[in-house]
Amino acid sequence: MHTSHSTPLRIALIGAGIMGRQHVGTMKRVPDVELVAVVDPFTRSLADEEGVAAFTDARTMLSVVKPDAALIVNPNDLHVPTALDCIAAGVPALLEKPVATSLDDARRLIAALRDSPTPILVGHHRRHNPVIARAKEVIDSGALGRPSLATALWQTKKPDAYYDMTWRREAGAGVILINLVHETDLLRHLYGEVVEVQAFTSNALRGFAVEDTATINFRFESGALASIVGSDAVASPWGWEKNLNEVPKFAKEYDQPCLLLSGTEGALSIPQLKLWRYDERADWEAPLSQQQIGYQADDPQVLQLRHFVRVARGEVAPLISVADAARTIAVVDAIHQAARERRAVTPTYP
Ligand SMILES: NC(=O)c1ccc[n+]([C@@H]2O[C@H](COP(=O)([O-])OP(=O)(O)OC[C@H]3O[C@@H](n4cnc5c(N)ncnc54)[C@H](O)[C@@H]3O)[C@@H](O)[C@H]2O)c1
Structure with missing residues (x-):
């Protein structure tokens, strides 16, 4: 059941490309959320359209805006470093898939989460369908x-x-x-x-x-x-x-x-x-x-964002955790290795 909070969750968007725009559209269909900033080093048009602060760098935005939560929707190889910045700032994040570009890349995030209470939900939205x-x-x-x-x-x-x-x-x-x-x-x-x-x-x-x-x-x-x-x-x-x-x-x-x-x-x-x-x-x-x-x-993006609001408020654990999504990346690593080496490969899990 939906519980109404007096103050909306102040969300920053990091990465204002095709999918970032889709997330902003989804935000308009979910109660209790407010877009407060957009980070993108190459465009400020979405920030201007939405009338919110524009930043070129996630770390600066995190320290200046201090959002309640972040949506990380930048290119794949930036997912882990950006999520590490959010964890360091104590800002819960919805991190788009893939969680990382390799298992080694994902391991840095798994290690950081071991000592942190900041929750990260990975955007495998189809599981919400x-x-x-x-x-x-x-x-x-x-x-x-x-x-x-x-x-x-x-x-x-x-x-x-x-x-x-x-x-x-x-x-x-x-x-x-x-x-x-x-x-x-x-x-x-x-x-x-x-x-x-x-x-x-x-x-x-x-x-x-x-x-x-x-x-x-x-x-x-x-x-x-x-x-x-x-x-x-x-x-x-x-x-x-x-x-x-x-x-x-x-x-x-x-x-x-x-x-x-x-x-x-x-x-x-x-x-x-x-x-x-x-x-x-x-x-x-x-x-x-x-x-x-x-x-x-029902719209899985709406369901995912509603779930994320609860994750960010500490009410529920992420449906798709970094550890879980990292196992998918372990399989992806095995796929790449199997293709490269032309042989069957057993995935190495974290
Ligand atoms: N869940 C889904 O079904 C789904 C669908 C599409 C894309 N995605 C994921 O979303 C992410 C973005 O994909 P896209 O298609 O929107 O790509 P895109 O290239 O259209 O958008 C990425 C944006 O990130 C910006 N960017 C680059 N460096 C940045 C930085 N350091 N900080 C902040 N922003 C930065 C780029 O300028 C660009 O505007 C990818 O990881 C992709 O895998 C998920």
């Missing part, structure tokens, strides 16, 4: 029998102009750390820990230093197997943004799934939440019946 919460309930109810396979599809064509921002072409970016980190996190959330990874990556379509396309195989502790087949440079109707309505600007293909789960007793398509099970006979010649699983759709 009611579709995922419901899918997890279906799996945990046993309706799939023994969860055995998962196929995640994330295939799209980003415009060339998206890569005018140099950080998106360089180490620390790439389709795996920018996009497939979401699929990796969801697979961990739904199927448990990953014990082995294989991967092919390719940069043939865009020709950047980082990959644009990847096929990734996972083995889970449970014995289940999964794959992610992804690219930011192909035409396809399969991908989270197109298959459900989180961000309206993307054209929709609502009848297409982007995550397919199957087990010994049933199968589930996401985001449609269609559950397929045999009626009488579990036999490849027999028909499967289809059941529509109901759920209450």
Whole structure:
């Protein structure tokens, strides 16, 4: 239940790019929050539009404004140093994914949090989506029998102009750390820990230093197997943004799934939440019946920010902690290593 506080949470935004703007839009739909400052060394237009103080440096802003909380939405390789600044200032932060660009990078944050009460929530927003919460309930109810396979599809064509921002072409970016980190996190959330990874990556379509396309195989502790087949440079109707309505600007293909789960007793398509099970006979010649699983759709960014307000006020622990998100990065490190060394890799966890 929502509790109203007399003073709104004073939030500073660090990084005023595409996603920073989206967070400011989300703030307008959440009660008890107030934007008090924007940090970006390259633009002050968002600060001016919102009529708040503009800063070029996060540390200066933290000491001058002393916000109650911060949203860290700058390029990936700045996530850890910026979060360390927030922790040093005692300012709770919502830190965009990926939590870090490598496990070594994440370890610095894990170490700093060991001696600090300042909470950090990592922005794996899809875990706040009611579709995922419901899918997890279906799996945990046993309706799939023994969860055995998962196929995640994330295939799209980003415009060339998206890569005018140099950080998106360089180490620390790439389709795996920018996009497939979401699929990796969801697979961990739904199927448990990953014990082995294989991967092919390719940069043939865009020709950047980082990959644009990847096929990734996972083995889970449970014995289940999964794959992610992804690219930011192909035409396809399969991908989270197109298959459900989180961000309206993307054209929709609502009848297409982007995550397919199957087990010994049933199968589930996401985001449609269609559950397929045999009626009488579990036999490849027999028909499967289809059941529509109901759920209450809601905006995961709004749900995430509402949760963050409670995290920042010390009312609840972060749903996605740095330690948890660092395990996803450990898997990402294993993916990169498997592709580089052309062999199966066991992730090293923090
Ligand atoms: N959760 C999601 O679904 C989602 C979606 C998109 C992006 N993101 C994440 O959000 C972050 C930003 O992505 P984007 O697409 O908005 O990138 P972007 O390049 O559009 O925006 C980044 C902004 O950070 C600014 N910046 C650079 N150095 C800075 C510094 N030292 N301090 C403060 N700001 C600085 C840049 O000037 C730019 O305006 C990335 O980490 C990305 O992975 C998450």
